Amino acid sequence: MDVANSTAVDDYFDNLVRTCNREVGLLKEKECFETFNRGKVGFLNVIEFIVLCEALFHDSEGRKYNVEKQRMAEIFASFDTCRLDYSFGSNLAPCFIEGPREIPHTWVGEHCYNLLSKMDLTLVGFLNVIEFIVLCEALFHDSEGRKYNVEKQRMAEIFASFDTNKDGFIDLTEFQACWKEWIAVICWPKPALLVIDVQNDFINGSLSMDNCPAGHKGVEVIEPINGLLENVTFDAVVYSYDWHPENHISFLSNVKQRPMDASSTVKPEEAKVGDVVVFAGSQPTEVVLWPDHCVQNSWGAELHQNLTVVEGAELVYKGTNPEIDSFSAFWDNGKLSETELDSILKKRGITDVFCVGLAYDYCVDDATRSIDPDTVSSMTAELLALGVEIINSDKVNDMARGYDRHPTLAISSAKNFNA
Ligand SMILES: [Zn+2]
Numbered sequence: 345m346d347v348a349n350s351t352a353v354d355d356y357f358d359n360l361v362r363t364c365n366r367e368v369g370l371l372k373e374k375e376c377f378e379t380f381n382r383g384k385v386g387f388l389n390v391i392e393f394i395v396l397c398e399a400l401f402h403d404s405e406g407r408k409y410n411v412e413k414q415r416m417a418e419i420f421a422s423f424d425t426c427r428l429d430y431s432f433g434s435n436l437a438p439c440f441i442e443g444p445r446e447i448p449h450t451w452v453g454e455h456c457y458n459l460l461s462k463m464d465l466t467l468v469g470f471l472n473v474i475e476f477i478v479l480c481e482a483l484f485h486d487s488e489g490r491k492y493n494v495e496k497q498r499m500a501e502i503f504a505s506f507d508t509n510k511d512g513f514i515d516l517t518e519f520q521a522c523w524k525e526w527i528a529v530i531c532w533p534k535p536a537l538l539v540i541d542v543q544n545d546f547i548n549g550s551l552s553m554d555n556c557p558a559g560h561k562g563v564e565v566i567e568p569i570n571g572l573l574e575n576v577t578f579d580a581v582v583y584s585y586d587w588h589p590e591n592h593i594s595f596l597s598n599v600k601q602r603p604m605d606a607s608s609t610v611k612p613e614e615a616k617v618g619d620v621v622v623f624a625g626s627q628p629t630e631v632v633l634w635p636d637h638c639v640q641n642s643w644g645a646e647l648h649q650n651l652t653v654v655e656g657a658e659l660v661y662k663g664t665n666p667e668i669d670s671f672s673a674f675w676d677n678g679k680l681s682e683t684e685l686d687s688i689l690k691k692r693g694i695t696d697v698f699c700v701g702l703a704y705d706y707c708v709d710d711a712t713r714s715i716d717p718d719t720v721s722s723m724t725a726e727l728l729a730l731g732v733e734i735i736n737s738d739k740v741n742d743m744a745r746g747y748d749r750h751p752t753l754a755i756s757s758a759k760n761f762n763a
Contacts, residue, residue, distance in 0.1 A: 393420040470513040476503040483530060484751045487742035494751045502526075502758040525761055529695045530754050535744035536580040536694040538685075539569060540701030542651050543586060545637040545644035547702075562702050563648070568737045569700050570652045576741045580692045581654050582685060584701075586638040586670075587645060587661035593623065594669040596633045605629075631669060638663070660685045696753065698740055 397416040401409040471479070480499040484492040506522040507514055514522065545551050547562035573581065591598055599615045608622035615621055615633055623629045638645040647653060660683050662670040674685050689697065735743065742748035 470515040472513055473500055473503045484749050487747040492751050498755055505758045505761050526758055530749050531746045533696045533746050534579040534694050535696045536689060537578045538697055538699045539583045541584055541586050542648055542701050543638055544646055544648055547648050549644040550635045551637040566648060566650050572737055572740055573652045573654055576744050580694055581657045582660055583657055584660045586663050587640050588638050588663045589666045590639055591666045593631050593667055594634050595636045597636055658688050
């Protein structure tokens with residue numbers, strides 16, 4: 345089966361079922377067996393048998409009767425007189441948790457091989473897409489063992505990402521890479537907390553959120569953030585600072601310091617806070633105007649006094665270039681220069697970043713507050729589309745420890761494996 349061409353597993357099942365509907369009863373016993381024996385190993389495993397059962401049980405118009413997998417597994421067991429192990433899936437979830445807590449991500453030893461053998465239901469030394477889907481289903485559950493539903497198509501795409509030689513199977517070499525880059529990361533993440541701009545000016549200073557249209561109180565983020573810092577072990581904690589020189593381009597008070605581009609609809613004399621102006625230059629620069637805020641070394645630029653600052657934390661400063669603003673903690677708005685954040689995270693081998701702070705519209709939901717209610721919903725949609733998960737702080741601990749495994753991040757990281 346060619347899943348690389350995004351042939352859905354559902355199609356695979358459908359085809360198989362269609363073939364069977366046509367052919368069961370017509371095929372000789374041996375041919376029928378071969379139709380279902382996808383692993384080509386001379387016997388049917390329980391999953392192949394379940395596919396067979398699903399093809400068998402339908403009404404005269406082809407509508408399937410639903411039969412629990414457990415029932416079909418029991419039928420399988422009745423015919424499996426030599427009692428091959430058919431307890432798939434159910435005993436997999438613990439085997440992800442049982443391993444030592446501190447598994448280095450480079451480790452591809454016995455545990456990895458054991459897992460492959462456990463998953464390799466056809467006992468041929470590699471995984472097919474169905475076995476891989478069983479593995480995914482064992483991976484994606486919350487801390488209480490409730491499964492997250494993931495479409496088979498998504499899981500088949502993940503399978504295709506790790507099937508690097510595109511032969512339709514994941515062999516031991518491919519599985520080792522899959523283990524190291526993906527399974528180990530999902531089960532034993534290295535989490536970082538990014539605390540964004542929890543500074544006086546945004547809380548009760550010149551750009552106080554209390555006065556912004558969303559009516560959020562910036563000070564409300566402090567308690568949940570402190571709670572996270574107290575209760576969750578992070579491999580890195582990073583505080584970002586909006587950190588402007590006095591002559592910064594985004595300050596309304598500086599609007600007359602630079603020549604305006606002819607395309608700017610707002611003139612310097614009439615400019616007010618929130619206006620977007622265009623300054624002249626080799627490349628005209630669009631800038632949103634703010635009151636003076638977070639001026640380097642001023643009270644307004646300090647972190648709020650009630651915010652816990654943990655030992656060994658990293659500090660990242662943005663907006664330090666007077667000529668360009670910076671909403672991102674990674675880049676300035678023109679993507680001209682990078683902050684140290686990226687290298688800090690890479691150096692420490694961080695796999696998951698939890699974002700909290702100010703301002704959401706421009707992260708952990710109850711630990712962020714925003715400026716404008718209109719941009720909140722559009723930002724939420726944008727983040728979700730990027731594969732970002734929006735969560736409440738009470739879920740962070742389980743996620744940071746790998747007990748609660750959301751498929752969203754795992755699916756995007758599998759895509760990156762290929763990119
Ligand atoms: Zn700023």
